[in-house]
Amino acid sequence: MAPPESRRITRTIPATQMVALLLAFLLAAGAGGVLAAGFVIPAVAGVNAVADSTVEIYDEFPAELEPRPLSQQSRIYASNGRLLATFYYQNRIVKPLDEISENVQHAAIAIEDERFYEHNGVDAQGITRAVVNNLTNEATQGASTLTQQYVKNMLIESALQDGDQFAVIAAHESTIDRKLREAKMAIALEERMSKDEILQGYLNVAQFGHKQIYGVEAAARYYFDTTAADLTVVQAATIAGITKAPSKFDPTRNPELAQERRDLVIKNMYSLGYISLDERDEALDQPIEETLNVNPTPAGCQMANNSAFFCDYVIKELLLDPAFGETRADRQNLLYRGGLDIHTTLDMKKQKSAFKTIKKSVPEDGSSEGLEASIVSVEPGTGKILAMAQNVPYTGTKAAENASRDTTVSYNADYLHGASGGFSPGSNFKPVVLAEWLKSGHTLNDVVNANERTWDTGKFNSPCKPLPSEEWPVGNAEGGSAGPMSVLKATYLSVNAAYADMGSRLNLCDLRGTAYQMGFRPTSTSLPTETRDVGPLKTTQVKESDINIFAPMLLGTQESSPLNMAAMYATIASGGTYCAPRAITGVTGPRGEEYEVPEADCDKNALPSNVAATMAYAMENVFTRGTAYYVGGLEDGRPVAGKTGTSQLSAQTWFSGFVPQLATTVWVGSVDNPREDHTGPGTVAGNSYDILYGSTVAAPTWKTYMDQAVKGMPVEDFGAPDPRLIGSAPAPTSAPTTSDDSSSFSTGSDSSGASDGPGNSGGNGNGNGNGQNDGSDG
DSSP states (O other): OOOOOOOOOOOOOOHHHHHHHHHHHHHHHHHHHHHHHHHHHHHHHTTOTTHHHHHHHHHHSOOOOOOOOOOBOEEEEOTTSOEEEEEOSSBOOOOOGGGSOHHHHHHHHHHHOTTTTTSSSSOHHHHHHHHHHHHTTSOOOOOOOHHHHHHHHHHHHHHHHHTOHHHHHHHHOOOHHHHHHHHHHHHHHHTTSOHHHHHHHHHHHSBOSTTTBBHHHHHHHHHHSSOGGGOOHHHHHHHHHHTTSTTTTOTTTOHHHHHHHHHHHHHHHHHTTSSOHHHHHHHHTSOHHHHOOOOOOOBSGGGGGGGHHHHHHHHHHHHHOGGGOSSHHHHHHHHHHBOOEEEEOOOHHHHHHHHHHHHHHSOSSGGGTTOEEEEEEEOTTTOBEEEEEESSOBTTSHHHHTSSOOBSOOTTSOHHHHSOOOBOOGGGGHHHHHHHHHHTTOOTTOEEEOOOEEEEGGGSBOTTSOOOOOEEEEOOTTOSOOOEEEHHHHHHTTOHHHHHHHHTTSBHHHHHHHHHHHTOOBSEEEOOGGGOOEEEOOOSOOOGGGSOOSGGGGGOOSOBOHHHHHHHHHHHHTTSOEEOOBOEEEEEOTTSOBOOOOOOOEETTSSOHHHHHHHHHHHHHHHHHSTTTTTOSOTTOOOOEEEEEEOGGGSEEEEEEEETTEEEEEEEEOSSOTTOOOOSOEEETTEEESSOOIIIIIHHHHHHHHHHHTTTOOOOOOOOOOHHHHOOOOOOOOOOOOOOSSSOOOBTBTOOSOOSSOOSOOOOOOSSSOOTTTTSOO
């Protein structure tokens, strides 16, 4: 018969016996180390009926503690180094001992472990004193050393990082088992770490307040708006007194108890010779509430306030990037625990101007009839996002406190970066058609037919995807026929019918390729035609094939984001280089290690340079005699180009424009109802309009912002247009004239044509898009 399986015998014994056994171990350890304790404990155990079980428990405890990197706050900075926001599970900033005031070092030792530099991890004298006091029914007294407290805190920290709540509970339990484990680990720890290393670890790991305040640096910033290096005697004593019971002795919650505790620390510091009598008396005379200068450190993008949506974009970018962790959970853990310094592209001057401008131009209250609006700037040739703002504030920010509404949806971004499905760009897409027109060997002076008409979509050239035959009626903004006109005029007056005629002469498959190369990125994909609905593209890998091919694409039917449109216009501004938008320039860890951040994703051959320069030339005319005529150019007279855009029923309106160093898109429209009708009279910020066009609010808002944004920026010209792409001037025509969308004006014989507006007819689409903007100017 096999012997019965051995098992641990569990007994309940008087606390005094366990304390005596623990004391024997501690005394032996204090005198001769762990090895001596191993010989002494069995001798003591022989007179205790339960000692064998206790020794077994002791032997099972691990002797080694492997300190892990501490959870630290991560920080996001603007390009000028200004702190935008912090993120943390534990508000902690680890500092080396030489950056921690001696005052707080002394204060911690004075209140927690006055024999810190004399013991080897456990304090036999302290244990003896505590046992005597406890056995004689005097006031109970603890005996844990700073080393043991460091061990306890590290066990808690490790359990928190592992998400092991049972281990967290076990590390907090007041049991002899836990004390034995901590004592054994403390002794082993002191054999391989110096006293200064242990003190540094303790001052960084300990909790110093009820609001997730960990480590003396975070405590110094929170309670006194200073640094750990600059803590005074009073401040250091206050902080050192908190950690015994972080909620109980938090001076912001219980100032009387905190002051009693602080004063005890000060007296101990004096008795140990750390401060003079005068310093002691001066410190004791200061009411604790008068010494505080509380500086809360909120976590999250709400802290960024006016830059909150950019902050949110940065976080989404980091969480999507495998460079920061294999899984999204790994990346989030790195963000909230990794102590990252995240450096970004945000230009604070431009950001401040963008926020102020968009809030004033389209207030989120009822004065703008519920319209939403956004503005975003991108640097040509780099893709850097320099400003990002919208009229409806980010939930939880200071700006939202007095707002009539708030949101966490970023109107500037795509679904993965801001939970937005984007908006129909309308004629803001027409530069893509112009680019393909010029690439295909046509010129600005080629004449096209601007008359309203109904097209057979099946006759458009699409070799990669044959199109079904459907009727597509195309109208102009002001109605009527515009007759023959040059492509140049059709561009600056944004004539729908003319652009439909241009598209009938192009290969739509090539047009899709040009759109993608320029940077057009759809944010939505269409469902079957009969549903007339769209869904957001929930991927970062938007492909050329995601751009829908069908005739109405010529007038900008497929949704995109303002950020993507600004990046597309930056391709023209840069002379043909497309760069994907980027918000992060560098990420470093707490020890200075650098994370691999993707370089600018640029295609220098997105557009031929002569095509880009000729497009800029054509779009300069938008300000001088086109749909933005009454907006005018910039105040300093520098070269500037742009394009209006209005979707079907004026639901979404746009203006995108650029100088060589900066491209900006302004969008004004409806989020909840993408087909909301704004073709009737209305008001925005107290200003009345008959029909909402891209030139009504978006263009003036763009100008107001850009006049500020370009100040101090060198004046640069666009590249010279290619004469071969301009072509020969067309013969004069006697076509009927129509007025601009904002008001009637005349620029001579070249002023005829339809203007930027909502159009007067719709279209059917063909199953590859929603068709909602067919017939609009866009």
